[in-house]
Amino acid sequence: MYVVVVGGGKVGWNLARELIDKGHEVTLVEQTRRRYLTIEEELEHAVQYGDGTEMWVLERAGIQRAELVVAVTGDDEDNILICQMAREKYDIQRTIARVNNPRNRELFDLLGVAPVVSATDLILRLIEHEVPSFGLVHLLDLHAERLEIVEVEVTEAAPAAGMRVADISMPEGSLIISVLRKGAGFVPKAETVIEAGDEVLVVLDPGLEDTITGLFAVGA
Amino acid sequence: MFVLIVGAGRVGAAVAQSMLAQGHDVSVLDQDPLSHERLDAGLPSSWEEAGGRFTVGQGIELEALKEAGIADADVFIASTSGDNTNLVIAQVAQKRFVVKTVIARVMDPARATWYAEQGVRTICPTLQAISMFESAIVEVS
Numbered sequence: 528m529y530v531v532v533v534g535g536g537k538v539g540w541n542l543a544r545e546l547i548d549k550g551h552e553v554t555l556v557e558q559t560r561r562r563y564l565t566i567e568e569e570l571e572h573a574v575q576y577g578d579g580t581e582m583w584v585l586e587r588a589g590i591q592r593a594e595l596v597v598a599v600t601g602d603d604e605d606n607i608l609i610c611q612m613a614r615e616k617y618d619i620q621r622t623i624a625r626v627n628n629p630r631n632r633e634l635f636d637l638l639g640v641a642p643v644v645s646a647t648d649l650i651l652r653l654i655e656h657e658v659p660s661f662g663l664v665h666l667l668d669l670h671a672e673r674l675e676i677v678e679v680e681v682t683e684a685a686p687a688a689g690m691r692v693a694d695i696s697m698p699e700g701s702l703i704i705s706v707l708r709k710g711a712g713f714v715p716k717a718e719t720v721i722e723a724g725d726e727v728l729v730v731l732d733p734g735l736e737d738t739i740t741g742l743f744a745v746g747a
Numbered sequence: 748m749f750v751l752i753v754g755a756g757r758v759g760a761a762v763a764q765s766m767l768a769q770g771h772d773v774s775v776l777d778q779d780p781l782s783h784e785r786l787d788a789g790l791p792s793s794w795e796e797a798g799g800r801f802t803v804g805q806g807i808e809l810e811a812l813k814e815a816g817i818a819d820a821d822v823f824i825a826s827t828s829g830d831n832t833n834l835v836i837a838q839v840a841q842k843r844f845v846v847k848t849v850i851a852r853v854m855d856p857a858r859a860t861w862y863a864e865q866g867v868r869t870i871c872p873t874l875q876a877i878s879m880f881e882s883a884i885v886e887v888s
Binding site: 580581582583602603604605607608612615616630631633634637638 | 807808809829830831832834835838839842843855857858861865
């Protein structure tokens with residue numbers, strides 16, 4: 528796969544190296560001369576010097592034949608523009624953009640730039656995962672598909688604790704897909720009894736989070 | 748007419764002053780509080796006393812745009828020092844706040860031309876300068 532990565536910071540440089548190690552063809556674009564020279568010592572011809580929001584720079588990097596464009600500069604405006612041009616001008620189907628400031632996420636959505644990766648959001652997810660008091664943990668958001676997968680630890684007080692899966696009144700648009708019990712996971716059957724302390728994975732339509740919390744994580 | 752100008756540099760501030768002088772309502776948003784001095788320059792008292800509005804904040808932040816009055820804006824001018832910022836906030840003004848007239852200053856001719864084709868009204872000082880140089884050279888040769 529041919530990948531153009533724009534932004535040679537820690538994320539971009541390491542990403543380029545990993546992709547090259549996995550056998551992909553990569554061009555990394557970096558606009559700071561000193562940074563470029565440092566990276567060039569390692570990546571050689573796989574890094575180019577220039578402002579990756581300029582069309583001629585993107586074209587020199589061969590964006591027209593890229594199968595994936597990754598915008599990971601430290602500027603959200605730049606990342607938005609790079610992905611917007613990649614999609615709309617160069618007809619690249621797959622782009623990934625980094626969100627530096629989570630408050631800008633709305634702008635990416637508004638201008639049709641997706642998917643996005645935000646380090647802050649990722650760390651927040653980890654915190655939710657490590658600190659169970661949050662009750663419900665988002666594992667995966669499929670924005671475009673309007674689906675999400677959450678993990679919830681079943682509390683003693685929860686209505687679902689002690690009930691057979693078949694008897695739990697799951698809201699329309701949700702489904703229990705897996706149960707983690709004593710460190711092992713399994714796919715539940717209709718007769719499986721949910722126990723307090725189980726971690727339950729649920730796939731659901733966005734908006735059903737509160738109902739799910741009310742079934743599994745009362746008093747969390 | 749209510750004009751919102753983001754970026755009070757030489758261009759933004761001058762356009763703000765002339766719009767105000769023509770009797771329009773003008774609000775200016777800039778991240779640097781000191782840029783206010785450019786708005787005061789040449790006025791008998793201050794920008795506010797002359798009837799202007801000034802908000803400190805970043806054009807890319809929706810809250811700052813709202814505070815500066817984007818919901819009521821008839822004209823939105825993106826004249827920060829960053830081409831990409833101008834192109835992003837101009838699209839936000841169009842798509843999110845449905846401002847009737849949106850104009851962005853874009854220094855890079857390539858981006859200015861392409862985004863103009865996509866429906867963002869752009870002004871490119873670089874293209875202007877190039878053609879002025881060209882005609883100046885033609886005149887002397």
